[in-house]
Amino acid sequence: MKKAVLVIFDRFTDVDVFLPWDLLNRIKYREPDFTVKLVGTAASHRSSSGIDIATQGSIEECNSADLVFFASGIGTRELIKDDTYLKRFQLDPQKQLICSMCSGALIIAALGHLQGLSATTYPTAFEKLRYYGVEVIEDKHLVTEGNIATAAGCLAAVDLVGWAIEKMYYSKLKEDIIASVLPVGQGQSCIY
């Protein structure tokens, strides 16, 4: 039984939560034991557009998850300066998959897991990411380093989640889930 958590916070970028969220939930059509939760520091978090989303677990759930997925958004800039927040994470990239969309890479870097490694992020966060000793790849939408994958540009979430699905399960499941969200006439195929 695999468990994923999607880390949200105030001022998250809407699509960078909900596109991965929807894709990850589709795993359940084939693997009913899979669980995915939205986790955060409060009972709910407000998106950049002003939508309130309830969390389903605390940050500590990250420490036992198979996949820890960091959302993005302007809210990351405060979190990376918050030692109390960062100390709640005890991640192990040897045993866990760790993913980020856009500026979510800043949190992985602030936790010390990207030092000396390459990563990508949203262009507005390139400089901040370099501050953590990361080799920023400015022209790739998906950069992987072992069990860590960073993606940039909202629609890159499709390939990022696909990478995580293949790592957790198998390539056919990745292909089927991606096909289920493609435009009709462009390879779209229903999964349910």
Add this chain to the structure above:
Amino acid sequence: MKKAVLVIFDRFTDVDVFLPWDLLNRIKYREPDFTVKLVGTAASHRSSSGIDIATQGSIEECNSADLVFFASGIGTRELIKDDTYLKRFQLDPQKQLICSMCSGALIIAALGHLQGLSATTYPTAFEKLRYYGVEVIEDKHLVTEGNIATAAGCLAAVDLVGWAIEKMYYSKLKEDIIASVLPVGQGQSCIY
């Protein structure tokens, strides 16, 4: 000042609300007077994945909107049989833009606005859409008929919202918003 409404309901498909929602909210970076609201029949609606989202207005707001955007999801199958629900809409495709993602086309059809016209929808809804006298185009992800546009396959939302932005504003705004969500290295360009 343009106003858009995104119609949600219980058992909506998460990404078919939040991808359009995020894209539409990006209009505000260039057109601060633009408003977009999630509207429905209750104070909140629950998505297919189990997330509760508060509505920001009632169905009647559709009748004065410049853009009425129908989300999709299994919940549409009940709504198209609900006369009380359908009667709350007084849409005018001569004056308003009307869009749907996937099975949202069933609601536009049930309202009588697609009779004798062509449209697209999610493959699982092809037959139901034909029942309303619609010519279903099975291999196109975006079908337009005057001010009505139907799209199918979650990622088709990008082109669908792009169509609506160009109709409401201008093509450069459409291009800038789409560029802002493209994967980095694939034409991505920040809008803020």
